[in-house]
Amino acid sequence: MEKFEQYERVFSHFDSDGDGRISPEELRQCVASIGGDMAAAEAEAAVALTDSDGDGLLSLEDFVKVVEGAGEDEKQSDLKAAFELYAPEGSACITPESLKRMLSRLGQRRSVHDCKNMIASFDLNGDGVLNFDEFKIMMTC
Structure with a gap:
């Protein structure tokens, strides 16, 4: 086959x-x-x-x-595009509020508290938001 x-x-x-x-x-x-x-x-x-x-x-x-x-350049580009879906326009990070907003658009109802917990799992520097590097790590897990 x-x-x-x-x-x-x-x-x-x-x-x-x-x-x-x-x-x-x-x-x-x-x-x-x-x-x-x-x-x-x-x-x-x-x-x-x-x-x-x-x-x-x-x-x-x-x-x-x-x-x-996919090739590494394409993966990087795809990750960046996905990150931009979740990050507020003009922002370099995903906040609990922006995550909640995007999940709502996708039909998933979550509280800000739930979103904070989701972010905390991958928030390596402890600032309460996900930067692009933290997002990449989350997406490879």
Whole structure:
């Protein structure tokens, strides 16, 4: 079996509703099926990092890029774009309030307190916000 056919089979398995796209919820279900746990925000961010057409879903092409691994420059660019979704315009950090606002747009209701706790897990310098370097670490975990 050719490598691309294998990717198609795996993609089809993940695409539980058969719409030709993998949603963040489908990604979460896949992770759960192999014994993992992925928060909704993590799934949204993972999809945002690799979603080439901005529809909030992974196409087969996006999925193949994830599996094969994008080039470092492309990864950096994708991370920066995802970071900018969460950081307030003109800001160099993700605040609890900006995280709450973005999660609300994605249909995830969280309190500012919940967002503070989410940020605290990766806030290496203890300033209560995530800078780009901390965000990159969070996205690789």
